[in-house]
Each structure stands twice: as structure tokens, then as C-alpha cells.
Amino acid sequence: MAMATDVKMAAWQPNPESLKTLAACLKDSLSGFNKTAQKQAEQMLDQAKSSPDINNYLALIFSSHAPPTGLTFSDSDFHLVRSAAAIMLKNNVKTDFKAIPEASLALIKMAVPMGLQDKNSQIRSYAGNIATELIKRGGLYAWPELLPDLLKMLSNENGQYTDSAVEGGISAMAKICEDNTKVLEREHNGQRPLNFILPKLIGATKNPSPKVRALALTAINVFTPRKSQAMLNSIDDLLQHLFLLAEDPSSDVRRQVCRAFVRLVETRPDKLLPHIGGLVDYIIAQQSNDNDEELATEAAEFWLVIGEHENLWEALRPYVHKIIPVLLQCMVYSAEDIAILGGASDDEDEEDREEDIKPQFASKKATRNLNSINGDQAAAEGANSQHAYEKLASMDDDLEEGEIDDLDEDAGDENPDERWTLRKCSAAALDVFARDFGADVFTSILPYLQANLRHDEWSQREAAVLALGAVADGCMAVVIPHLPELIPYLITLLNDPEVLVRQIVCWTLGRYSAWAASLEDPALKATYFEPMMEGILTKMLDKNKKVQEAGASAMANLEEKAGKRLEPYLGPIIQQFVKCFAKYKDKNIYILYDCVQTMAEHVGPVLHRTELSGPLMAALIERWQRLADQSRELVALLECLGYVAMALGDSFTPYAEPIFTRCVNIIHQNLEQNMIAVNNAEVDSVNKDFLVTSLDMLSAVIQALDDDKSAALVQTQPTFFELLSFCMDDPLDEVRQSAYALLGDCSKYVFEQLRPAIPNILPILLKQLDLDDILDDDIDASFNVINNACWSAGEIATKYKKAMEPYVQELLERLVEIVSNPRVPKQVNENAAVALGRLGLDNHEKLAPHLDKFAEEFLESMDDVDASEEKASAFKGFSMVVAQNPQALEKTLLHYFTSIARYKDLDLPSPYRQDLREVFQNVINVYRHIMPQFDQFIQTMQPRDQEALKTNYVVQA
Structure with missing residues (x-):
């Protein structure tokens, strides 16, 4: 890569005083000692953003190896200043890219390659983040030299780059690949960039540096789940390299190897199938790595994806006896987790911390090892250093991987309840295997359960209960004979002295609540279901908040499974809920709300009884008012x-x-x-x-x-x-x-109240029905909006009647576009078809000339719609349109008559049923009169349809 020796060599020249002032401000803004200087520096930095040259100065500071002349910084202080300049520069590119002059962008593009070759890994990472942001805002082809130059750094064929530079290049490449996946796969000027990039990345997996190998695989793994032509062309070469890297001494590399195998399950299962035996042994070996839980967890993911793959899971059957013991072993809390979680005390009266309630964002802790500094001054400097790194983190509202990573020494202290762990992944895999292999899995775990459910060590008891809960869905049939013995024992474990045992027992009982709730014999119900429910309700008021949470979640599960069978018990249940409202701290209140709404959803109108609704609403309104x-x-x-x-x-x-x-x-x-x-x-x-x-x-x-x-x-x-x-x-x-x-x-x-607002509302609705804005994004949420908009349009059409006329043409076009588009989800198609039909109720003359454009799609969409008032009114409106233009149905007439014959309306009130039958008969009469060969046409229908038609309608002269 052609490098400028210094950004100052460009045409632009900095003002020395301005440069010094900016560097000093950046330092003062990170100070933890002088709050006045810090605030003043922050204000000056805000003002400096309006300067057209601010990004030039930031690029210069970020890419310089020495402080500006006239300023003396320690190495660590100047590193912080450079880091602050890099983050500020990246944020400016992110928020004000279009306002940055071309000359400044050119300077930034000179600074970034210098940063990528910096000896400091964090500066290299910042440079990669700036490059990524520039590409994200300006597009990949606005900086055409970047990819070729990065590939030269990566190949380093002439040895002109340092190892640090190669690491910087591959790090930037990995970030660019992640953010520009589709662009790299897409053809541009007759070429697809990925065709050149992927072989280079695969080649880089042979680099002597483990970090380069790992980052090369990281970049490759962006594309492994995708079926691009470049990936298909390179798959054999990639697999060969993966098998060579499988025994790599670096756990980071092996982690990426495991990730690649996981992702290839979805894209090229045929390539993995011949190697399944070796893959099983390899994954087991990596999952059994006691020194690297992240690697072990990445390996365990393999069981999840392969177990859920319809063409691969059966290949694991011969190896189930080898895999299950490893999963069970990994489900026991580690010693580190026990140190964090074990022996939790009664904390029901402690207030929740705000960070335990708020959604968790990707913030990084910023701490440093201060052991090498001595004395009071050292403590002060250390505190200021920590403050500076925390301040750096707060400056960046969109932290990229690697920016604060080197400082994140406390990441391992994260609560295992709040993160995806090897234990959770293994339990999830056991759940999948139970659904795949059923009895074989339970046979494999039964000796383990017998040995550990009553184990003296609480961690072993807990893991056994977890295993029993994990197989509930898949192994229920073979577990049921054991439940009369297991359920009473589990209920006794609700009083286990260890918090985590009580917590997991609640979860497991919830998993088996469907069995208990389905018991019809009153004696069996009293023996199993009622004690289970009572035990769970009791744990909702445990002295530990985690157990309370697990009890409430289990109760919601039981409510869902039991449904209306809960009616005889609603009084005591609501009494317990009311006590929980009075006792719960902030976090568990959210679980309690879920518990109440699940009950309301599944028991329904019986709640209106005063003795039930009174106490429940009093508790809810008390919270409402507070x-x-x-x-x-x-x-x-x-x-x-x-x-x-x-x-x-x-x-x-x-x-x-x-x-x-x-x-x-x-x-x-x-x-x-x-x-x-x-x-x-x-x-x-x-x-x-x-x-x-x-x-x-x-x-x-x-x-x-x-x-x-x-x-x-x-x-x-x-x-x-x-x-x-x-x-x-x-x-x-x-x-x-x-x-x-x-x-x-x-x-x-409340249509009459809505009526005056319709002229303002319908234009907004019509705009929402335009598919052009969402089809390329393929976002389910957008289709959900269109689904509701279609339903609303149909409801309005039935009430606004002839007043819809000014909107009929555009609404028709929008709805036809929706029912005709194969990319639109089925439910949206159906709602659009219903709206079309209902639009015809009072505007059939307007729709009739266009009938041939939507008749077939309407009938296809309505085939699977259940009988309802909406379907009845839609078919009535559609039939009224048909009566206006019967010739338009020439190609779909058989489908239409079949729909009439098969129409089921048994659950509809008689007026709807009678109206629809009359309209159907009217259309049949129309065709009897205009079709000379009508009887022969009826004979083309299936016998059962002919019979149904003749039974319910007059079809002969």
C-alpha cells in the first residue's frame, strides 16, 4: 500500500497552536481530577466540531506517533489522546459524513492506512472502525483503493509490511466484510469482489500469526451461512483448510473453526455428512475443553444446529451414546459460576439495582491492572486512568469490537444467569436431541438421573433436575411412567436449602405441568396437579428473588398448559398474586405481570366474577396509580x-x-x-x-x-x-x-365517531399499502403493518359503503398488487383478499371492470380462510362483483363454483348465512341463463362438489 509518511505531507497544513489546543482539550476531556478543566474541554470540543478543519486535525492526531511540538505527554496519556481523536473522528464520519469536505475525506483516507500499521493494537482497531464507517456512509466503491490495498497487506508477498500491519489489515477486512456482506457478493462492473477476497482470506488462515488466522476465519464466517457463488466455488478449499486448522494450538482459531462448521451445517450439509464421525469426535473434544468456556460453548452450538437440521440429525443417531454424557457433564455449574452464584442468601427485602432492570446494552467495563504502580500517587493516577477509559467508552455511542476489548478484564465476572453459557447451550442441545431421538435419549440419561437427583452435592442435584426438565418436550411419553415417583420428589426439592436448586426445580415442574394438568381422575389430580401448583405458588413468595422469578415463570407455564382447568383454583391463585404485588421488587414485577396476563388470556371471561376481578384489579390499579x-x-x-x-x-x-x-x-x-x-x-x-x-x-x-x-x-x-x-x-x-x-x-x-376523520385517515392508509418500500427489505414487521392495514381497509369498506367511491380505484390497485405478489406472506394475502371482497359490497360496479385482474388470486387466497363473518361478507361482496361482470370469470369459473360448493358457514349467525346463500344463488342463476351448456359445466365438478351444490342450491332449470 502506498503510504504517506505523515498526514502533514498533504496540501493542507495544520495551525500549530490549534493543533496543540485540540490535543490538550482531548487530554483534559478525559481527566478525572479537574472537573472544571474537563467541562471546559468538553465545551471547546463541541465548539470545534463546527470548524471545517476539525476532522483534519483529528486525523493528524490519531495517526501521529508523537505529541504536537510544544506539548509533553506520557506514552499512556498520548495513547488516550489518540484514542479520543479516533473515536471523535469516527463519530463525526457517522453523523456528518455528507458535510465533510472531499479534501478532509482524502486526509482521513491517508490517516487510516497509517493507523492500520500502528504498533498499538487498539489504534489499529480504531483505524479499522473508521475505515468501516467511511465505507458504510460513502459506499464501498467511493474508496476503490481500499480493498486492493488491504489484500496486499494481507498477502504481504514481498514482506514489506510488519506483522502488526498485517494484523491491522485483516482486522479492518473482517469488519468491512461484516458490514458490507451483500455489496461484496454483488456484481459490480462485471466482477464480484468476493471472488477475489475469499481465496485471499482462506490463504491467510496459513499465516504464522494466530491472531491473523483467527481474524481471517472471522471474516470467512461472515459468508459461510450464505450460498454465494464465491462460497460455493471455494467450499472444498475452505473445508480442507478447516480440517488442517482443527488442531490449531490457538483456541481463538479453533473457536472460529467450530463456528465455521456450525454455519456450514445450513449451507452445505452434504459436504459435512461424509465427515460426521470425525466431526463428532472433534466437537466433543472442543466442548470438553475446561480451560476455554467460550470455545466449548462455540463447539456445543454444533449440536443445536445439526440436531435441528432435517437432513443431518439422523446421522447423529449412532453417536448419541457418546454425545449425551458430554452434554450432561457440561450442564453442571462450573466452579467459577458457583463462586458467583452459589450460596445466594435470602434477598427478598433488598431493592433491585437499576442496571438489573434496564435492558442490557453492549457497554464494556473499563478497568486497568494497577499492580505495577505504587504509593498514593499511583492510586490517584490509576483512578484517573480508569476514569479516562470509562470516558472513552462513553464518547462512543456505537462501540465496535476491539475498541475497549483490551481493557475488559472483568468480562468473566458477568453473571452466568445473564449470558449464554456452555451449561445453557448444552441443556438446549439435550432438549433438541430429546425431540430428535426421544426414548434413546431418556435411556441414555436415566442412569445419570438415578445417580444424581439425590446427590449430596447440590450442583450435581441441580444439573440432574435441569437434565430432567430439558428432555420434557421430546421424551414425555417415556418419562410419564416415572412421573408418579419423580413429581413428588421434585416438589420436596422446592424446599432445598440451595437457591439454585429451588430455582431449577420450579422451571422443571413448569415443563411437566402439561402432564399434571391433563389428569382427569380427581384422585390423581389431588395427588400430583394440586401439590405441584401449590408448590409453585408457594415459591412465588420464596425469600430469594431468583426463586420468586422462577416460580412466577413456572406458574405462567402451568397457566398456559392448564387453561380453563384452572377455574376451580382461581381464588387462591389470585390471592397469591395479590400478595406478590405487595412484596415483589421492581424486576420480578415484570414477571408477575406476565403471569397475570397469561392467566387472563387462558381462563377468559370467568375472571369477571366480582370475587376474582375485585382483588386482582385493586392490586393492578394500585400499581397504576403509583x-x-x-x-x-x-x-x-x-x-x-x-x-x-x-x-x-x-x-x-x-x-x-x-x-x-x-x-x-x-x-x-x-x-x-x-x-x-x-x-x-x-x-x-x-x-x-x-x-x-x-x-x-x-x-x-x-x-x-x-x-x-x-x-x-x-x-x-x-x-x-x-x-x-x-x-x-x-x-x-x-x-x-x-x-x-x-x-x-x-x-x-365506534364507526360513527371515526366517520368524520376518514377523509384524513384513508390517504395515510393507502400509502401504507404500497409494497415498494418494504419488499427489498423483507422485514416481517413491515408485513405485519400491511396485514393490519388491509384488515382495517376491509372494516372501513363495510361501514363507509358508497362514500368509499373516491378511494376505490387506488385501494383496488393496492390490494390487487398485494394478493398478486408471491413474496407477500399468506396471512397478508388473505387479509387483502377479504378487504377486496368487502370493498365489493357497496362498490361492485366500480370493481366489476377489473374482476379478471384479481378473481383467481382472490379465490386462491380464500381457499384456506376459516369460516367467519369476515369471510362471509368478503364472498358476498366478491359475488356481487361477479354478478356485474360474469364473463370475466371464464378462466376461474370452476374454482368459483367449487368454492361455493365447499363453503362452510355452520358457525355463522343465520342472517349472515342467509345473505350469503341468497347472493350465491343469484350468481348461479346468472350463469344458468348465460351458459347454454351449464349442466355440462356442473358435470365437470368433482362428484362430492356436485352433490353439495345440488343439495344447497337450485342448479337446474
Whole structure:
């Protein structure tokens, strides 16, 4: 790579004083001692961002090996200054790329290669991150020299690059591959970059440096799950190298080898199948590595993916007896995990830490080993150094791998309950194997269970209970004969002195709750189901919060499996829930809400009984009144209340008005705050979960109450439909999805209140039905929005009737586009077809000329739709369109008559059934009159369809 010896050699020349000032500011901004100097430096850095030359200076500082003339920094301080400059430069590229002058971009592109060759690994990593950000913002081909130059560094054919430079090059290449996967696979000017890159990466796996080998595999593994032509062409060469690297002395390399095998299971299982015996032995060896849990976990992933692969799992059958003992061995808590988790105390009265409740983001701890520094000054310098690294981490709102990695010495102290571990992966693999091989797996683990369920060591008991729970789904049939003995013993373990045993017993009992709930004999129910439920309910009030959480989760599982069988026990269950509301700290409240909503969902209207709804609603309303509008807990409470409202139905009326009003206010506040955030970069954007759950709660209330009460609530909110229209146009899919669900409910239950707003709402809805914005993204959430929008359109069409006329043509075009597009999910197709049919109820004359464009798709979409009022009204509307233009059905007439013959409407109220039959008969009459050979046409139908048609309709003259 042609390197400038210094960025200063470019045409631009720095002002020495400005350079010194910026370097000093960067240092002071990281200071932990002088808060005044730190604040002043931060303000100056903010002001400096407006300078057109700021990125030139940052590039210069970042790529320089010595401080600016006139400044004296220690090596560690100058490294921090360079790091701060690199992060600030990357953030500027990220946020203001389009505003950066071309001359500055050219300087940055000169600085990055110098950074990639720096002797310091962190500076090399920062350089790679800047390169990645430049490519992300400007596109791969805006810097055409980068990839060829990186490949030259990687090959190092003439030995002109240092080992550090090669590491920097491969590190940058790995990041670029990850962020530009599709671009590298795509053809550009007749060539696909990956065709050149992949062989070079495979060649780099022979590099003497283990770090280069590992990073080369990291880059390759970006492409292993994908079926690109380059990967297909290189697969044999890659496999050959993987088998050679399988015994690599570096665990980092072997970790990537395991990852490659895992990913190749999905792309080229045929290539792995001949080697399955050797792969089993290899994976077992890596999973058994006691010195590297990350490597062992990566290896264990292999069992998960291969066990779920329809063409490969059977190949493992001869090796099950070898694999299962390794999985069981790895399910025992490690000594390190026991040191962190074991012997947990009663903590029911301790308040939860905020970080235990908030979602976990990818932040890194920033600590340094200070053992080499002595004395009070050393302690102070060490504290300041730690502060500086923490400050660096906070500067970067999008930490990239490697930026703070070298400082992350406490990563191993992370709570094993909060991360994916070898133990969890092994248990998940055992679950998959149980579903694959059933009785064979239980036969393999039965001696282990017999030896360890009553083991003196709690960690062995715990692992045995975990194993029993893991095989529940797959081995239920063969475990059932043992459950009369196992369940009572597990219930006694709910009182085990060790917290982690009680915790896992709750989970395992939840896994077997379907068996207990299905017992019909009252004596058996009293022997097994009732003690199980009572035991789980008791653990919901354990003195340890982790056990409380496990008890609540197990109870939610039991509720789901037992369903309406819980009705006789609802009184005691709700009493226990009320006690939990009074006792739980912040974290477990979220699990309790899930428990309540699961109960409401599965037991339904029986909850409206006063003795049940009274205490439950009192507890929920007490929490409701306590929470501020900005409380995250309110989101979970709203979701829970939505399910409860649906279960209570009109009995929810006493609680509806204040909840409805508050939800409208929350939507208003959040929309307002979001508008401020859009116009002011310094204001945080809102958490859209508040919008989603408030919209869902409004839907639940409108559905639950009698129509007149729902209408009265809507009338009290003059801005209701204006706010709804804003939510229908929100950038976030989830908000729009809930908004269109609410629109559909309003159309169904409070249409007269909605009617005046329809001219404002329908144009937004029509825009949402345009597929052009989402098909390339292939995002399920976007299709969920379209699904709800289609349903809403159909509901509006049935009520707005002839007034729909100005919108019919565009709505027809949108719906036809949806039902005709093979990439649209089936459910969305069906909802669009229903909307099309319902549009024909009052606008059949408008649709009739276009019938041939959607008749076939309509009938195909409706074939699998269950009988409902919606399907009936859709077929009625479609048939009214057919009656207007019967000739248009020439190609699909047989399908249409077959649909009539097979239409099942037994569950519909008689008016719907009668209406639809009359319309069907009318269309049959039309065809009897216009088709001379009508009787012969009927004879082409299948005998059973002919019989059904003749039984229900008049088909002969």
C-alpha cells in the first residue's frame, strides 16, 4: 500500500497552536481530577466540531506517533489522546459524513492506512472502525483503493509490511466484510469482489500469526451461512483448510473453526455428512475443553444446529451414546459460576439495582491492572486512568469490537444467569436431541438421573433436575411412567436449602405441568396437579428473588398448559398474586405481570366474577396509580391490563375511563416529545414502547366494553383520531402495526365517531399499502403493518359503503398488487383478499371492470380462510362483483363454483348465512341463463362438489 509518511505531507497544513489546543482539550476531556478543566474541554470540543478543519486535525492526531511540538505527554496519556481523536473522528464520519469536505475525506483516507500499521493494537482497531464507517456512509466503491490495498497487506508477498500491519489489515477486512456482506457478493462492473477476497482470506488462515488466522476465519464466517457463488466455488478449499486448522494450538482459531462448521451445517450439509464421525469426535473434544468456556460453548452450538437440521440429525443417531454424557457433564455449574452464584442468601427485602432492570446494552467495563504502580500517587493516577477509559467508552455511542476489548478484564465476572453459557447451550442441545431421538435419549440419561437427583452435592442435584426438565418436550411419553415417583420428589426439592436448586426445580415442574394438568381422575389430580401448583405458588413468595422469578415463570407455564382447568383454583391463585404485588421488587414485577396476563388470556371471561376481578384489579390499579407516565414499568402494566380488559369484557367499565384518558395523554406526550427530538439532536428520542402499549390498551378497551360505552369514551377525546393518524404514519413498524389494529377496532365498534376523520385517515392508509418500500427489505414487521392495514381497509369498506367511491380505484390497485405478489406472506394475502371482497359490497360496479385482474388470486387466497363473518361478507361482496361482470370469470369459473360448493358457514349467525346463500344463488342463476351448456359445466365438478351444490342450491332449470 502506498503510504504517506505523515498526514502533514498533504496540501493542507495544520495551525500549530490549534493543533496543540485540540490535543490538550482531548487530554483534559478525559481527566478525572479537574472537573472544571474537563467541562471546559468538553465545551471547546463541541465548539470545534463546527470548524471545517476539525476532522483534519483529528486525523493528524490519531495517526501521529508523537505529541504536537510544544506539548509533553506520557506514552499512556498520548495513547488516550489518540484514542479520543479516533473515536471523535469516527463519530463525526457517522453523523456528518455528507458535510465533510472531499479534501478532509482524502486526509482521513491517508490517516487510516497509517493507523492500520500502528504498533498499538487498539489504534489499529480504531483505524479499522473508521475505515468501516467511511465505507458504510460513502459506499464501498467511493474508496476503490481500499480493498486492493488491504489484500496486499494481507498477502504481504514481498514482506514489506510488519506483522502488526498485517494484523491491522485483516482486522479492518473482517469488519468491512461484516458490514458490507451483500455489496461484496454483488456484481459490480462485471466482477464480484468476493471472488477475489475469499481465496485471499482462506490463504491467510496459513499465516504464522494466530491472531491473523483467527481474524481471517472471522471474516470467512461472515459468508459461510450464505450460498454465494464465491462460497460455493471455494467450499472444498475452505473445508480442507478447516480440517488442517482443527488442531490449531490457538483456541481463538479453533473457536472460529467450530463456528465455521456450525454455519456450514445450513449451507452445505452434504459436504459435512461424509465427515460426521470425525466431526463428532472433534466437537466433543472442543466442548470438553475446561480451560476455554467460550470455545466449548462455540463447539456445543454444533449440536443445536445439526440436531435441528432435517437432513443431518439422523446421522447423529449412532453417536448419541457418546454425545449425551458430554452434554450432561457440561450442564453442571462450573466452579467459577458457583463462586458467583452459589450460596445466594435470602434477598427478598433488598431493592433491585437499576442496571438489573434496564435492558442490557453492549457497554464494556473499563478497568486497568494497577499492580505495577505504587504509593498514593499511583492510586490517584490509576483512578484517573480508569476514569479516562470509562470516558472513552462513553464518547462512543456505537462501540465496535476491539475498541475497549483490551481493557475488559472483568468480562468473566458477568453473571452466568445473564449470558449464554456452555451449561445453557448444552441443556438446549439435550432438549433438541430429546425431540430428535426421544426414548434413546431418556435411556441414555436415566442412569445419570438415578445417580444424581439425590446427590449430596447440590450442583450435581441441580444439573440432574435441569437434565430432567430439558428432555420434557421430546421424551414425555417415556418419562410419564416415572412421573408418579419423580413429581413428588421434585416438589420436596422446592424446599432445598440451595437457591439454585429451588430455582431449577420450579422451571422443571413448569415443563411437566402439561402432564399434571391433563389428569382427569380427581384422585390423581389431588395427588400430583394440586401439590405441584401449590408448590409453585408457594415459591412465588420464596425469600430469594431468583426463586420468586422462577416460580412466577413456572406458574405462567402451568397457566398456559392448564387453561380453563384452572377455574376451580382461581381464588387462591389470585390471592397469591395479590400478595406478590405487595412484596415483589421492581424486576420480578415484570414477571408477575406476565403471569397475570397469561392467566387472563387462558381462563377468559370467568375472571369477571366480582370475587376474582375485585382483588386482582385493586392490586393492578394500585400499581397504576403509583407509576409515573415515564415509568418503564407502565409499559408492562399496560400490556397486562389489555389482556385483563379483554377477559373482563364489559365488567372492565369501572376502570375504563381513567385508563383510556391516560393512554390518550401518554400518546400525545410521546408524539410531542418525539417531534421535539426530531428537531433537536440534543433531546433523546422517546421510547416507542409507550406508544405501542397505549395504542394496544385503547384497542382492548374498545373491544371489551359495550359499543355505546366505547363510543362515549372516544367522544371525550377530541384529538383521538388526529393522534391515531400520526401513529399510523410513525417511522417505527411496531407503532404503525398497533395503530392500524386500533383503526380496525374503531371501524368495527365506534364507526360513527371515526366517520368524520376518514377523509384524513384513508390517504395515510393507502400509502401504507404500497409494497415498494418494504419488499427489498423483507422485514416481517413491515408485513405485519400491511396485514393490519388491509384488515382495517376491509372494516372501513363495510361501514363507509358508497362514500368509499373516491378511494376505490387506488385501494383496488393496492390490494390487487398485494394478493398478486408471491413474496407477500399468506396471512397478508388473505387479509387483502377479504378487504377486496368487502370493498365489493357497496362498490361492485366500480370493481366489476377489473374482476379478471384479481378473481383467481382472490379465490386462491380464500381457499384456506376459516369460516367467519369476515369471510362471509368478503364472498358476498366478491359475488356481487361477479354478478356485474360474469364473463370475466371464464378462466376461474370452476374454482368459483367449487368454492361455493365447499363453503362452510355452520358457525355463522343465520342472517349472515342467509345473505350469503341468497347472493350465491343469484350468481348461479346468472350463469344458468348465460351458459347454454351449464349442466355440462356442473358435470365437470368433482362428484362430492356436485352433490353439495345440488343439495344447497337450485342448479337446474
